[in-house]
Amino acid sequence: MQEIQQTMIEIYQKNISYFKLNHPDIFEKIQLFEKMNKETYHIDFIDNHFELIHNNAKTYNCDPFYDAQYRAKNIFNNENIFSLINTSSEILDYGDFDETITSSKYINEYINELKNKKDFEYDINKFIFIGTLLGIHLNDIDKIIQAKAYLIIEPNIEIFRLSLFLTDYEELSLNSKLFFCINFSDSQLKNSLNKFLSYKSIYNNFIRFELASKNELELISTISEFLTLENKIRYPFSEYIYGLKRGFYYLNYSTNGFINLYSKKEFLKDLPILFLAAGPSLDKYIEFIKKEQDRFIIVCAAAILKHLYSNDIKPDIIISIDAGKSTVKNQFDVEKEFYKDAIIIASIKTDTDIFKMIDNSNVFFIQTTLELVNKFGLLTGVTVGDIGIKILLSLGANNLYLIGLDAAINEDTGETHFSSYYYKKNIQKEEENSYKNHLVSVKGNFKDEVKTTLLYKDMIDSINSIDSKLIENSSIFNLSNGAYFNNTSKLKLIDINIQNFKIIDKEKTKKSFKNHLKTISKKGFSKLEESENKKEQKIIKKLSTIRDIEKDFLNIQNKYNNSFVIQIVNEYFLLTNPYNYYVKDKNIQEKQLKEIIEEFKTIYKS
Incomplete structure (x- = not known):
């Protein structure tokens, strides 16, 4: 022993x-x-x-x-x-x-x-x-x-x-x-x-x-x-390419350019902000929103524009994060007059055809995929809900009311969105390993637990991880009958003393807000950024000479790890490598990589 x-x-x-x-x-x-x-x-x-x-x-x-x-x-x-x-x-x-x-x-x-x-x-x-x-x-x-x-x-x-x-x-x-x-x-x-x-x-x-x-x-x-x-198809490499390509375009051709999210600002301080998204609980509050809209700054996800239009609720600020053309086109498919005075805060991934559809002078862009403009901030997230909260907090909102940010399904109907939403899912049966259909339980806002999808759980985690400095001295009230978010207070409609909310001069407020946004926005690249872009062009040339994909790319990656191009190509490999292991035709990856490199050449020549 x-x-x-x-x-x-x-x-x-x-x-x-x-x-x-x-x-x-x-x-x-x-x-x-x-x-x-x-x-x-x-x-x-x-x-x-x-x-x-x-x-x-x-x-x-x-x-x-x-x-x-x-x-x-x-x-x-x-x-x-x-x-x-x-x-x-x-x-x-x-x-x-x-x-x-x-x-x-x-x-x-x-x-x-x-x-x-x-x-x-x-x-x-x-x-x-x-x-x-x-x-x-x-x-x-x-x-x-x-x-x-x-x-x-x-x-x-x-x-x-x-x-x-x-x-x-x-x-x-x-x-x-x-x-x-x-x-x-x-x-x-x-x-x-x-x-x-x-x-x-x-x-x-x-x-x-x-x-x-x-x-x-x-x-x-x-x-x-x-x-x-973590499946790379959920947020794949092509998303970064769209952000890069369209970001270049907006930096050069938009009226207002990119918002600096790092600059100190208090534009929305002390204003009651009502942030509306497409969750199931939006239906419950629609009459209240219609009646009291002049007492709040109405901020909405672009996805609910049609619903607001049909209920005669005018948005003051519209947040648009989706990148797909027909998706966003459908969202803005209302009378232009309805949103002509609204300030639109859009992702740099927004399709350029959509941008041409709406009034350029009211659109400001934020960086949501990569930080093209150095030290202007990068807002990552899962949905317009979590990204929208981050945008509003970054712009100084400290009195925020959330409606329709359920981040959960309606447990009576299985629906993921409000009743008349153009694209809603009814989840009656959960699917294992499905990002949008696999159901899990999370802490509820008004209930002990609610059912949600992995997509929304990801959104909840994104909200819960908001930087404490961004959220300090802010009051966030969650009226939605869905998931609970950290640093928020649950609030029922009956507990709002609406008579204490003053009527807001919307025209004056929006004009002031727009002028303030212009002071922290910029167009075009600085000399330093132009220099970085030239470095990217040299890296693209190096990638064009790759013979042994695994070995040669690793050498370039070790030398230029901070390069946008290298990071995006690495995302491509993370997505395709597991498949490439099993195919006989190893030329598939080589052909696809050549196409990506040609796309980079087009972007950096623009």
Whole structure:
């Protein structure tokens, strides 16, 4: 027994040295736990085998060496696979663009190549261990599968520490890249998964996993949801190309140019702002909005313009984030007179044909995909709801009322939008791994819980993560019967003392607001930005000479990591590499890359 204990100590000390050198964050967590001098788990040697004991109750009630051999022997017989690519049906068009390059078109080229492929060799290149127990099975499974990368997830730091006495993590790292997520928060889990996916993206196709015990069962759903959220088709590389191409156009040809979101401003301070979006609860408040519209600055998502028009509610500010031509054209398909006096704040992704449709003098642009104009701010987000809140806070709004930002479905009808919305979904049956149809429960605004989709959960997370400096000294009241947002107060209509709200001189207020926006907006590139654009042209030339795509691009990326062009091309590889792994025709990627490079040449010559 003494010899066994000595061996365990040696393995532990070897592991500690390994983590101190290679994973200092994990080493620090172990050190902090040991300082607590706390023990709820321990290892016992019973009936000639090790057991993991929790407060004198068996947790791992079998011989871990026998269990490890059994798991390794049957690793190919289970269906524990996260599938990150679509090989059976075409990807629907992402938006409706008159562009040469669309992500769906590119992915569909791969899918068409793979459609007739009946049996995939599910090569195990990336593998996730969910839970470690005593960790012995990690080494045994590795000897069978020899994956290129492992992500090791263990919620309990004490259990993980005990695994260090029996598992040789350094040996596991000799031929594989190791990623660890130990004793983590939700954000730390997301960060670990992101790093794991970013490493050799060509292996992000079918990722096997091993579940240590039923105690970690919920983590499967959490990881699956995250992988769905991180699917590159959700916000693909082409979106950045549209932002780049159209951003160049608006910087040169729009009347007002780009708003500087970093400049200090209090344009909307102390004004009651009513921000309206297309959630199911909009119906409930429409009569109130119509009656009291002169007591608020009415800000609306472009998606509800038709609804406001039919109810004679005039918007003062319109926020337009969508990029697809027919989508936005449909949104603005009302009498021009109706919105001619409204100030329009639009994404640089807005289709140029739409821009020509509306009054140029009232349009101001914000950067939502990439920061073309240096130090003018970049607002990222998921929907017009979360981006709209960020815009209004950036422009000084400190008295904000939210209606129609449900970020949840109507649980009675399953509808995602208000009753007469031109495009609404009725989710009666949830679809696993579907960004828009997979239902999850979140904290409600007026209820304990409400049902929402992964899309809206992403939106909720975006709102909840708004910079505290942006939100300080602001009052945000949520009237929607949907999800709860951090830093907001739930408010019912009956609790609003509307008589305390003064009638607003809309004409005077909008004129003043527009003049203020002009003072913080700019057109054209500075000399420094022109210089950066010339550097991008040189990078494009370098990309044109690539022969070995993986090797040559990596060299260019390491040298010019801050380049827009390089970052967008990297997004392209993250999307297509997992498909490219399985196709026989490796010229598909080469052809597509040439098309992207030609598009860049056109943009940077403009």
